[in-house]
Amino acid sequence: VRTAFLISSGDELVAGRTVDTNSGFIAEQLASLGIDVLGITVTGDDQLRLEWAFAGALEVADLVISSGGLGPTSDDLTTDAIAQVAGRRLLFDEEVAARIRGIFAALGREMPENNLRQARIPEGAVVIPNPIGTAPGFRLRLSWNGKHRHIVALPGVPREMTAMVKESVVPWLAAEMPGEHFCSRVFQTFGLTESGLSELLDDLSGRARLSYRANFPEISVRVTVRGEETEAADRLEQVSKIVRHRLGPHLIGEGEEKMEEVVGRMLAERGLKLAVAESCTGGLIGHRITNVPGSSGYLLADVVAYCDAVKTQVLGVPRTLISSRGAVSEEVAEAMAAGVRTLVGADIGVATTGIAGPHGERPGKPVGTVCVALVTSAVSRSKRYQLRGSREWIKLFTSQIALDWVRRWVLGLEPLEVVGRR
């Protein structure tokens, strides 16, 4: 299995009511196995369109993975389309039916008869269990114009689809490629551009496959090695060591952890309490921190001081400092961080002030001028950055820098020097 084609089905996708995020997830998982996705077809809930999509995909790729159209209603047509294209009968799977009945019984709800549509499986297919919902998936091996092909059919609900890909599809694919063993590791970075990252690491591509993914404000790099099991694991370790060394302070974590999760974990582990004062980020730092369950254990407060009076009265920033240096200045950022830290008795105070735009530039301070500060009992530091981009982008990037300052301070690292361009 070297190549794949993805099919997403659903009227809501072709009508533009929903964006297809399933395909991106599947493509990324396949990349970690060294499988190239040649294309993606999105169709409505229409059996002829689905058959056309499957036939076209089977022409070109070893593996076709579809998501959507496995539910109980009459517009769930993926199973019928696959049976038609593959020339297989649909058989009623008693085990699947029993499981569906069991789910309804456990909920104490009557099962609408049409749910048993989901127990119809093409002859010769292997059921892929759904750990969350009622619709199982299946995979089917077939010959198409003399070539070996695989079809994998998954439900469209993202939570169910992702669980099934991780628990069943990836392990099965790994086993399908005998003698080849894949191991991969994801590194989350911040502070380098995608091209900067690739310059830093691309000479390793002889020893491992590197794939970059911009999930702004983080950029991740996945390192995948292929080979005999022990050898592959060893090589992944060696390459990972080099990657960690080269990324240095730009490496924020391994795996799927985001910046706010990394920072949260560090604060929780050390029992440190954080206070935030935001101007240009407008609450985004607090929002991101509190997206993490358990954040009430380390975030004491966040004061969004969107006017100067709040900076002076609530945070205790001297009025004269604002008038002499300007509200967007390293000095005011530092006073805000110190102020909010004292106000709530936190270990760390962090603050932002800046011009998110599109208006509000001042002499010598264009849109994108932002200042970040961090104050603890031991240090008090502040720094100015020049960002470019939309208002949303400047807010997001500034919040990321502020969180990165906390991370770096906890680790005893210097703050980010320069911000790479998008």
Add this chain to the structure above:
Amino acid sequence: VRTAFLISSGDELVAGRTVDTNSGFIAEQLASLGIDVLGITVTGDDQLRLEWAFAGALEVADLVISSGGLGPTSDDLTTDAIAQVAGRRLLFDEEVAARIRGIFAALGREMPENNLRQARIPEGAVVIPNPIGTAPGFRLRLSWNGKHRHIVALPGVPREMTAMVKESVVPWLAAEMPGEHFCSRVFQTFGLTESGLSELLDDLSGRARLSYRANFPEISVRVTVRGEETEAADRLEQVSKIVRHRLGPHLIGEGEEKMEEVVGRMLAERGLKLAVAESCTGGLIGHRITNVPGSSGYLLADVVAYCDAVKTQVLGVPRTLISSRGAVSEEVAEAMAAGVRTLVGADIGVATTGIAGPHGERPGKPVGTVCVALVTSAVSRSKRYQLRGSREWIKLFTSQIALDWVRRWVLGLEPLEVVGRR
């Protein structure tokens, strides 16, 4: 033109590094013209794959719209693929070349020669101007197995593509359908589910086409009518009147305006100042308000009181109130709203407190219990809601309810009674 097929190209799309949002936008615009999208193909930057995608799309649909692959580099292959499939030569368009040279001259930058690749246009195609970037698009009328077809090629940069669709493609398509006139209007709603909306409005579908789009937390409905120009405009007015009446307080705006923009505009027009106190929403309300340019004109401050000490010391919530009623209570929410309003001297104080989960439930207060309060010089009100969903969802929905409270108070409406399920 009744049917369309979309093609998105880019290696980053099939590798899962970027999600294709272009197709959804185009599909939605086409829906407003009464054109059905039959499917979407996503391919990498590969000329053979692109040719295959165009050929397949031309089989089934009257109109094929592609985005991506029109840039200056050697992996921009859409123009070549279209020329090949349509059997047209590529001609060098002097006007386009002059415009590209002009853009570089205006920036004072030297133009890399490969930019002139973007001036190659298939014979017989009509150039679609790009008001933002260097890569123009084009449209081509052709005959495919005896059927009339159109190809439209657009760049992949979302900002450029959307501008070109709105300014050129939609007007051209409207003109292509003689005798048929389309008018449409979008209504933004909050507080009803998608199925609740459809129950409320679906009997109008004989007089207009209704399409729903969930852009949580808002759900929009687009009303499209087709007919002779004056008659269509009249009918749209009549149907719009009924829609407005039926939506009542759930109608938050018309067009593309989001809740935070509606609230911001209302506050700015009336010169009202807002202060926010957040517990469970953690800064999200402030973040959303400050996403709107000019929000420093009406948002004074936002205090995220993520621990009880901040509620009492900064916001002046009586300690006894927290111990007797609990931090998640209508009374504490009201005291927070009153406290932050007084602290910064705002006209309106709004506050949230609740349990976003997944942990933290208390007796009688399961995850998803949230309280919202609003205090002005004239009113002081508070209310408890029971939400269901993930932590992110509960935060988002609570922030939406709080903003909706401000909107409704400004308009003299009662607060939202019950929250519809997702």
